[in-house]
Amino acid sequence: MKQKLTTRFTERFGLDHPIALAPMDKVAGGRLAAAVSAAGGLGLIGGGYGEAAWLDRAISQAGNQRVGVGFITWSVARQPELIEAALARAPAGLMVSFGDAEEMISAAKAADVPTLWQVQRLNQAEQALKAGVDVLVVQGQEAGGHGMDRGLTALLPAVRDRAGPEQIILAAGGIADGRGLAASLMLGADGVLMGTRFWASTEAEGSAAAKAALVASGGDETVRSKVFDVARGVDWPWHFTGRIVANDFLKRWHGNIDALKQESAAQQAIYEASDPDDFSTRVLIAGEALDLIASIETARDIVETTVSEAHALLCESSRYLAS
Amino acid sequence: MKQKLTTRFTERFGLDHPIALAPMDKVAGGRLAAAVSAAGGLGLIGGGYGEAAWLDRAISQAGNQRVGVGFITWSVARQPELIEAALARAPAGLMVSFGDAEEMISAAKAADVPTLWQVQRLNQAEQALKAGVDVLVVQGQEAGGHGMDRGLTALLPAVRDRAGPEQIILAAGGIADGRGLAASLMLGADGVLMGTRFWASTEAEGSAAAKAALVASGGDETVRSKVFDVARGVDWPWHFTGRIVANDFLKRWHGNIDALKQESAAQQAIYEASDPDDFSTRVLIAGEALDLIASIETARDIVETTVSEAHALLCESSRYLAS
Numbered sequence: 001m002k003q004k005l006t007t008r009f010t011e012r013f014g015l016d017h018p019i020a021l022a023p024m025d026k027v028a029g030g031r032l033a034a035a036v037s038a039a040g041g042l043g044l045i046g047g048g049y050g051e052a053a054w055l056d057r058a059i060s061q062a063g064n065q066r067v068g069v070g071f072i073t074w075s076v077a078r079q080p081e082l083i084e085a086a087l088a089r090a091p092a093g094l095m096v097s098f099g100d101a102e103e104m105i106s107a108a109k110a111a112d113v114p115t116l117w118q119v120q121r122l123n124q125a126e127q128a129l130k131a132g133v134d135v136l137v138v139q140g141q142e143a144g145g146h147g148m149d150r151g152l153t154a155l156l157p158a159v160r161d162r163a164g165p166e167q168i169i170l171a172a173g174g175i176a177d178g179r180g181l182a183a184s185l186m187l188g189a190d191g192v193l194m195g196t197r198f199w200a201s202t203e204a205e206g207s208a209a210a211k212a213a214l215v216a217s218g219g220d221e222t223v224r225s226k227v228f229d230v231a232r233g234v235d236w237p238w239h240f241t242g243r244i245v246a247n248d249f250l251k252r253w254h255g256n257i258d259a260l261k262q263e264s265a266a267q268q269a270i271y272e273a274s275d276p277d278d279f280s281t282r283v284l285i286a287g288e289a290l291d292l293i294a295s296i297e298t299a300r301d302i303v304e305t306t307v308s309e310a311h312a313l314l315c316e317s318s319r320y321l322a323s
Numbered sequence: 324m325k326q327k328l329t330t331r332f333t334e335r336f337g338l339d340h341p342i343a344l345a346p347m348d349k350v351a352g353g354r355l356a357a358a359v360s361a362a363g364g365l366g367l368i369g370g371g372y373g374e375a376a377w378l379d380r381a382i383s384q385a386g387n388q389r390v391g392v393g394f395i396t397w398s399v400a401r402q403p404e405l406i407e408a409a410l411a412r413a414p415a416g417l418m419v420s421f422g423d424a425e426e427m428i429s430a431a432k433a434a435d436v437p438t439l440w441q442v443q444r445l446n447q448a449e450q451a452l453k454a455g456v457d458v459l460v461v462q463g464q465e466a467g468g469h470g471m472d473r474g475l476t477a478l479l480p481a482v483r484d485r486a487g488p489e490q491i492i493l494a495a496g497g498i499a500d501g502r503g504l505a506a507s508l509m510l511g512a513d514g515v516l517m518g519t520r521f522w523a524s525t526e527a528e529g530s531a532a533a534k535a536a537l538v539a540s541g542g543d544e545t546v547r548s549k550v551f552d553v554a555r556g557v558d559w560p561w562h563f564t565g566r567i568v569a570n571d572f573l574k575r576w577h578g579n580i581d582a583l584k585q586e587s588a589a590q591q592a593i594y595e596a597s598d599p600d601d602f603s604t605r606v607l608i609a610g611e612a613l614d615l616i617a618s619i620e621t622a623r624d625i626v627e628t629t630v631s632e633a634h635a636l637l638c639e640s641s642r643y644l645a646s
Contacts, residue, residue: 154497174477
């Protein structure tokens with residue numbers, strides 16, 4: 001019999017498992033989101049910076065599966081029509097990250113779409129709670145891609161204390177297996193949102209070379225940096241850094257961002273002229289959980305292995321108890 | 324009846340509880356270490372950079388309680404006689420952090436003293452395992468004071484996978500209550516090492532003003548920086564940063580370390596002339612767990628509350644299980 005873990009999150013969203021897919025820009029397409037939902041989790045398409053045509057295609061690819069969609073708040077705020085279009089599809093949820101999302105949360109509530117707001121600091125959690133978000137996603141600095149500086153271990157219980165016992169909370173950042181899921185439940189979460197683990201999946205968008213590079217890399221090699229935002233000319237608010245696998249391009253510029261800014265046009269040209277699978281130059285976005293990822297798996301295998309491992313850990317936890 | 328949690332760590336050291344005191348330099352004196360040991364945990368005196376007279380006094384203060392001692396590896400390596408003196412006292416354990424500790428581990432083994440080696444990256448864990456350390460302490464970047472950049476959530480299970488099932492492992496960084504202890508067990512640890520939580524204790528060395536400042540501060544305010552090492556003229560290897568509560572002095576120099584280096588003598592004089600309890604200038608060392616600390620408690624209350632909270636969480640974990 002298939003094992004399940006039941007939490008406020010699974011009950012609210014009608015899921016078998018308390019696992020959500022991080023809406024990774026361009027990586028979490030319709031195929032991956034649908035596969036996570038089909039496996040009993042919550043699939044979220046990576047709407048990213050906001051490209052209407054890509055998003056339309058991804059939602060269509062998800063077919064009959066109930067999936068949600070996630071956006072980069074500060075970017076999609078410049079295209080409110082995209083939020084309207086996404087809400088018109090009645091997604092399973094609207095997730096926002098990185099910026100002030102009060103208006104998007106209001107629009108989603110008006111459309112009766114459940115809301116998720118990812119935060120990186122305790123003061124951001126307070127802002128999201130004030131907006132009445134349905135699910136607070138607490139992201140530690142371990143996460144791949146954009147984020148901030150606080151670690152999950154202390155931030156998650158602090159957010160729980162501030163949010164009260166009834167708020168639905170998901171943990172994100174550095175989680176790739178049942179140990180991370182079980183630990184997140186102990187820290188006060190109702191489930192997890194996993195990115196890097198699902199990036200290394202059969203259904204993720206992305207080349208075989210990129211996925212092989214994920215499996216070959218480790219957490220010690222990752223670093224939070226501004227290099228690739230500057231090199232790609234992406235206008236991120238300065239306090240958000242991106243965790244990526246360090247490569248030659250990064251090592252050249254990481255300690256020298258001011259110089260990179262000064263020749264950003266030239267470096268952007270070099271970057272864009274490089275082979276998309278040449279990860280000595282190209283950015284490989286990934287989190288510290290890389291150490292826990294030994295092979296490319298299907299989304300279903302990832303979900304089921306994670307749940308059965310967490311299930312076993314929780315069952316066996318009585319071995320620690322003495323009186 | 325007093326609750327207990329039994330792990331490989333408690334069994335190896337004959338403890339009631341899987342909780343160790345971080346050997347915080349100058350803060351973890353004989354009184355605090357003895358109080359943690361008396362409460363059933365493992366008290367470790369903060370031998371720090373190595374001051375023979377201070378250490379002697381601290382060990383004497385611990386009286387009849389079995390306590391261990393911890394050192395900053397790169398610093399105490401310059402005073403091997405201090406390690407010999409500490410080992411001659413037959414401490415409950417010798418803990419080393421921050422640097423190559425093979426020789427100290429060998430000396431402790433020869434003296435039949437149990438060894439603990441704190442690591443911050445997976446490659447350091449491999450080095451410590453090769454040296455045959457008894458207890459591997461895995462420190463996440465959430466920790467107060469010196470450390471590195473990896474978060475506990477992903478690093479701890481990665482170290483467990485590398486170390487194998489029998490190695491004793493403690494989790495450190497961002498842990499201040501039973502949620503952190505229960506989560507650490509799920510991630511593969513056999514117990515925890517807590518710093519900031521014990522710094523905010525009755526028995527910790529340090530002024531009432533410093534302890535009040537800890538209770539008043541939060542994790543969002545902390546930052547990892549080189550500022551205070553440079554300002555105090557302490558010669559730390561460059562890859563180790565210190566997590567402290569941001570203050571005016573830090574804000575002035577954090578983004579401008581090169582300039583601080585150039586006028587380090589003048590700034591060191593300003594720093595040392597300041598009131599030791601003026602935390603707008605003076606460093607207040609603390610980790611992200613500050614959010615979880617609402618009052619100064621006795622070491623015994625901290626140990627017992629942490630264990631009973633973890634005990635309850637593990638007992639109640641069956642509520643998540645469905646089939």
